[in-house]
Amino acid sequence: MLEVKSLSVSYGAVAALMNVSVHVAPGEFVSLIGSNGAGKTTLLNSIMNIIGRSKGTVKFDGKDVSKANTPKIVSRGMAIVPEGRRVFANMTVRENLEMGGFTRPAGEVKANLQKMFEMFPVLEERQTQTAGMLSGGEQQMLAIGRALMTSPKLLLMDEPSMGLAPLVIKEVYEKLKVLASGGLTILLVEQNATMALKYAQRGYVLENGRIILQGKASELLGDNEVKRAYLGKEYNEKWER
Incomplete structure (x- = not known):
C-alpha cells in the first residue's frame, strides 16, 4: 500500500534522512523506532508532503504521490496523527472531529462521527467540552478520531505515547490494535520501542537518518543491539555489566 524509495531530506546543509526506503x-501494522532526532517525524511529514524532499519517491495504493500536495494525499486515503496531538484547543470535541471529516460527504461524516463515539466513548461524553480541557490521553484519542474521520486506508501515527502515563499508553495501543484487526493499515513511529514492537507485525530501526535494521517486530524486540540502544536505562545497565 505504501512504498517509499530512497527518500532523502535536508534542512539546509543538515541531512535529516538519507536514502530511506520502507514499505x-x-x-x-508497521512500527519505525528510533531515538529523538533520528528523523522519524521528518519521514512521516515527507511522506505526507508537509515538508519537501531532495530525492526519492512515495507511492500510495499503487500511485505515485511524490508530487501530490497534502490535501490530495489525504483525499486519496492517507491520514496522519501528528506528534503532540495538536487538537484545536478552543474548539469542542465534536467540532474537532467534524473538522477531520470536512472533505467527506455529510452522510459519511455523520456515520463516522457515530463510529468514533462508539470506539472512544469518552469523546461522546465530552463532545461539548473544548478540546483544551481534555487530559493528554483524551486528546490523543481525539487526535486519532479526527484522523479517522477522513476514512483513511493508511494511518500514520507520530509518537502516540509522548507525555502519557503508562496505563494511558496501553489504552491507546489497544485501540490501535482494534483498528489494525479491523483492516486499517498503520505506520507508526515511536521512541517507546517496547510498546511499538509489541503491537506491530514488522519494524524498522532508524538511526541518524538511516534505516539500520528491519524485520519482524518480535525479532527486533529480542535483538540485543535494539535492546541496548532503545529499551531504556535498566537494560543498558544490565548489558554493560
Missing part, C-alpha cells in the same frame, strides 16, 4: 503492505 507497508495492506493491512499491516
Whole structure:
C-alpha cells in the first residue's frame, strides 16, 4: 500500500534522512523506532508532503504521490496523527472531529462521527467540552478520531505515547490494535520501542537518518543491539555489566 524509495531530506546543509526506503503492505501494522532526532517525524511529514524532499519517491495504493500536495494525499486515503496531538484547543470535541471529516460527504461524516463515539466513548461524553480541557490521553484519542474521520486506508501515527502515563499508553495501543484487526493499515513511529514492537507485525530501526535494521517486530524486540540502544536505562545497565 505504501512504498517509499530512497527518500532523502535536508534542512539546509543538515541531512535529516538519507536514502530511506520502507514499505507497508495492506493491512499491516508497521512500527519505525528510533531515538529523538533520528528523523522519524521528518519521514512521516515527507511522506505526507508537509515538508519537501531532495530525492526519492512515495507511492500510495499503487500511485505515485511524490508530487501530490497534502490535501490530495489525504483525499486519496492517507491520514496522519501528528506528534503532540495538536487538537484545536478552543474548539469542542465534536467540532474537532467534524473538522477531520470536512472533505467527506455529510452522510459519511455523520456515520463516522457515530463510529468514533462508539470506539472512544469518552469523546461522546465530552463532545461539548473544548478540546483544551481534555487530559493528554483524551486528546490523543481525539487526535486519532479526527484522523479517522477522513476514512483513511493508511494511518500514520507520530509518537502516540509522548507525555502519557503508562496505563494511558496501553489504552491507546489497544485501540490501535482494534483498528489494525479491523483492516486499517498503520505506520507508526515511536521512541517507546517496547510498546511499538509489541503491537506491530514488522519494524524498522532508524538511526541518524538511516534505516539500520528491519524485520519482524518480535525479532527486533529480542535483538540485543535494539535492546541496548532503545529499551531504556535498566537494560543498558544490565548489558554493560
